[in-house]
Amino acid sequence: MPQPYGAEEPASEVRIAQAPEVPTAVVSQRDFPMYELPSLMDGTFSHLVEALAEEGLRPIGPAFALHHRAPVGTADLEVGFPVDAPLTGTLTLPSGYEVAGSVLPAGRVAWITHLGGYGGLAEKWGSFTEDIGESEEQMTYPFWEFYVTPPAPDVNPATLRTDLFSLLEPREG
DSSP: OOOGGGOOSOOSSOEEEEEOOEEEEEEEEEEEEGGGHHHHHHHHHHHHHHHHHHTTOOBSSOOEEEESSOOBSEEEEEEEEEBSSOOOSOEEOTTSOEEEEEEEOOEEEEEEEEESOGGGHHHHHHHHHHHHHHTTOOEEEEEEEEEOSOOOTTSOGGGOEEEEEEEEOOOOO
């Protein structure tokens, strides 16, 4: 599946890009318990592609989770796919989740790739945040993860690719 922002190759170091606004189809949750994230993602990702196809829409990139604040116990987030056209109505998935249209925001973004299991994501986010700060950039909300390698029971966790993105404060000039 193509990668937004020209990110076909993994980034081993922080990269800065100008991101266009991209339409998305998402399940939005506020104050969602972090320990329930696997069920939210499974209940969304396992049904959403088929539901979009019934609406004449198709994903144009990998599944993602976009966070509107730092998750501490609970999260305010959107999970879904970037799509080829805006979703104008709402859909109800077999899991019961409601899907609506949203966007990945336009602006300057920093990004890097995590290769390995999801258990290493928190550490990667920590080093990513530190690297951005050392480069004199300022992260802002939202931030998101693209799950480039679709998770599946037979996938070796060491081969999973997740791209981490953060919106950056605009620069003058």
